[in-house]
Amino acid sequence: MPRGGTHGLRLPRFLARIGNRMVLRNFRRGHARTQGGIEALLLATVGAMSGRPRQAVLGFLPDGEDAWLVIASLAGAARNPAWLHNLAAQPEAAVQFDDGRRVQVRAETLEGTDLAAAWQRLERDAPEYPKYKTTTDREIAIVRLRRR
Numbered sequence: 001m002p003r004g005g006t007h008g009l010r011l012p013r014f015l016a017r018i019g020n021r022m023v024l025r026n027f028r029r030g031h032a033r034t035q036g037g038i039e040a041l042l043l044a045t046v047g048a049m050s051g052r053p054r055q056a057v058l059g060f061l062p063d064g065e066d067a068w069l070v071i072a073s074l075a076g077a078a079r080n081p082a083w084l085h086n087l088a089a090q091p092e093a094a095v096q097f098d099d100g101r102r103v104q105v106r107a108e109t110l111e112g113t114d115l116a117a118a119w120q121r122l123e124r125d126a127p128e129y130p131k132y133k134t135t136t137d138r139e140i141a142i143v144r145l146r147r148r
Helices: 013-028 082-089 112-125 128-132
Strands: 040-046 053-062 067-071 092-096 102-109 142-147
Touching: 013 040, 013 053, 040 067, 040 082, 053 082, 053 112, 067 112, 112 128, 112 142
Parallel strands: none
Antiparallel strands: 040 053, 040 092, 053 067, 067 142, 092 102, 102 142
């Protein structure tokens, strides 16, 4: 997992939690898109420290038939999102799509040429994400969620 940065969007944890609850409520009401317009999924993880179930709504890009790319941008904050810490501690998770499908997945953080290719794809297909790289000095991780 990449280290946190020294600067970026100031996003207090309590605001991130409130925002996540609002996005989760919208997802459950059928609004399964990011503000930038890409599809969203619901990621279910286990808290790295608490061991409790956690959920996050994330924008994604399909990566073949049985894999999806999610971006750990946290809107360009200096710290990594909690869901990334959760996946680092326990890479097995589940995703739910807006049509109700649930899929068990295993997470892998992209590196090297895979990471570079993913960023090129984001430039084309989801341009809101590369913009976050300009607001923080941390390396923003991209995670492939592959069907188990």
